[in-house]
Amino acid sequence: MKLRAVVAMMEHETNTFSPVPTPLRRFGSPDVPRGPEVYRRFKATGTGIGGFLAVAEEAGMEIVTPIAGNAAPSGPVDANAYAVLCDAICEAIGEGCDVCFLDLHGAMVTETTDDGEGELLARIRQLAPELPIGVSLDLHANLTDEIVKNCTALVGYKTYPHIDMAEAGEHAGRIMVSALEGAVRPVMSCGNRPLLAQTLRMGHEDQPMGPLIEMARKEESAGLLAASIFGGFPLADCSNAGLSVVTVANGDQDVADSARERLLDAAWREREEFVFHSEPLTETIARAKALDRGPIILLDHADNAASGGTQDTVAVLKEVIRQGLEDVAMFGICDPEAVEEMARAGVGCRVALSLGGKVDMPSIGLRGEPIEISGRVRALTDGDFVVTAAMARGTVESMGQTAVLDTGKVQIVVCSRNSEPFDLGCFRSVGIEPTQKKFLILKSRIHYRAGFRAIARHELPCDGVGVTSSDNRLFEFKKVRRPIFPLDPDASA
Numbered sequence: 001m002k003l004r005a006v007v008a009m010m011e012h013e014t015n016t017f018s019p020v021p022t023p024l025r026r027f028g029s030p031d032v033p034r035g036p037e038v039y040r041r042f043k044a045t046g047t048g049i050g051g052f053l054a055v056a057e058e059a060g061m062e063i064v065t066p067i068a069g070n071a072a073p074s075g076p077v078d079a080n081a082y083a084v085l086c087d088a089i090c091e092a093i094g095e096g097c098d099v100c101f102l103d104l105h106g107a108m109v110t111e112t113t114d115d116g117e118g119e120l121l122a123r124i125r126q127l128a129p130e131l132p133i134g135v136s137l138d139l140h141a142n143l144t145d146e147i148v149k150n151c152t153a154l155v156g157y158k159t160y161p162h163i164d165m166a167e168a169g170e171h172a173g174r175i176m177v178s179a180l181e182g183a184v185r186p187v188m189s190c191g192n193r194p195l196l197a198q199t200l201r202m203g204h205e206d207q208p209m210g211p212l213i214e215m216a217r218k219e220e221s222a223g224l225l226a227a228s229i230f231g232g233f234p235l236a237d238c239s240n241a242g243l244s245v246v247t248v249a250n251g252d253q254d255v256a257d258s259a260r261e262r263l264l265d266a267a268w269r270e271r272e273e274f275v276f277h278s279e280p281l282t283e284t285i286a287r288a289k290a291l292d293r294g295p296i297i298l299l300d301h302a303d304n305a306a307s308g309g310t311q312d313t314v315a316v317l318k319e320v321i322r323q324g325l326e327d328v329a330m331f332g333i334c335d336p337e338a339v340e341e342m343a344r345a346g347v348g349c350r351v352a353l354s355l356g357g358k359v360d361m362p363s364i365g366l367r368g369e370p371i372e373i374s375g376r377v378r379a380l381t382d383g384d385f386v387v388t389a390a391m392a393r394g395t396v397e398s399m400g401q402t403a404v405l406d407t408g409k410v411q412i413v414v415c416s417r418n419s420e421p422f423d424l425g426c427f428r429s430v431g432i433e434p435t436q437k438k439f440l441i442l443k444s445r446i447h448y449r450a451g452f453r454a455i456a457r458h459e460l461p462c463d464g465v466g467v468t469s470s471d472n473r474l475f476e477f478k479k480v481r482r483p484i485f486p487l488d489p490d491a492s493a
């Protein structure tokens with residue numbers, strides 16, 4: 001008889017400092033996919049759920065796909081949205097299944113809990129105490145004991161940008177298939193160090209994350225079923241925020257525990273390297289201006305849409321215009337009102353806009369500040385394109401109705417839904433060829449590398465304004481466990 005597998009996704013990275021709300025509609029466009037639509041949308045895509053679907057299919061399982069919700073990072077998830085996602089998953093499990101595969105994030109905070117994933121898994125555990133549960137998590141998970149103790153095997157991404165999401169799903173899926181066959185008995189070990197690492201220092205191609213991930217891979221080659229290092233998500237004021245490790249061994253708890261300690265010790269030794277040091281914006285833009293060949297990437301990382309940024313701050317854009325840079329394309333400002341205005345004017349027409357700055361940021365004491373700008377409407381689209389970069393390949397990115405404002409020197413993509421530029425499609429779908437531009441302002445941190453690193457000659461982090469700033473002094477942490485490095489420089493492991 002076929003084994004019945006419930007395969008679902010519930011993904012949200014919560015920036016507790018973000019003023020951007022997270023209602024249910026943010027989890028899917030036009031609706032949150034359910035039932036067969038989940039399979040249709042995510043089969044063979046570069047996502048955790050894509051990896052799970054491949055493994056379940058290969059194992060000849062009957063696949064049930066209740067729901068797949070994935071919202072761009074923002075503030076705490078609306079209580080109703082969280083309930084809808086969890087209820088759909090639990091209902092499907094309640095109807096009976098032999099295994100469950102969950103594509104989760106690991107840093108979801110809701111209006112009702114600081115541990116969205118842990119609470120969901122605990123509820124499933126109560127519903128089905130013996131059910132084998134395989135989980136894939138984001139590298140930015142803020143891991144909790146609740147998550148680990150209520151699942152069977154857990155695997156995190158080993159890349160940032162996350163170009164191995166499907167591999168992580170497949171990896172966790174294969175461990176579960178082996179466990180169902182009785183070939184392995186997964187035992188897990190999890191732990192952390194008091195380290196609030198910064199995401200700008202978590203790229204897998206860089207120090208210190210690259211060598212640590214390599215070390216995790218070596219532990220796997222040496223016999224562990226899985227070893228995952230989670231950089232954590234520091235823009236989350238909850239007790240468990242920060243760096244952690246989960247290891248999965250075959251039946252031997254000591255093996256899992258000792259590998260976990262080796263990895264955590266190595267990460268702790270590198271703690272200074274997990275701190276980002278910035279430079280004043282005026283200096284960065286001046287440095288960029290002096291470079292002679294592009295594309296030169298200017299990273300507006302303090303307002304990264306995929307970390308909870310409002311995606312409508314304009315400090316970097318203003319400085320680029322003030323210093324007179326030319327041949328610039330920017331992705332992007334999220335400003336549905338401005339898009340409406342441009343749509344009313346029509347392609348080819350001149351408009352004067354008060355662009356961006358629509359959303360206040362009370363957590364960092366700032367009001368939204370727009371830029372007064374005029375130009376020609378270059379393009380209008382529905383904002384959908386199919387991702388071709390390895391990260392989330394094959395999925396549809398929905399920017400909402402989108403327009404391009406062309407000032408002559410700067411072309412600005414203005415969208416209606418939060419979207420981080422990680423795929424060249426964000427420009428190409430609106431008629432801008434990014435390889436031909438000298439400067440590309442990207443509201444991104446590391447994910448841009450999935451699509452843009454291959455075309456970039458230079459990459460410069462720019463200290464703009466926003467709730468994804470890497471300046472810890474801007475944020476008031478009340479709940480994170482203390483002492484924690486670097487908030488407390490003398491914190492000890």
Ligand SMILES: [Zn+2]
Pocket residue numbers: 013138139140162
């Ligand atoms: Zn992530």
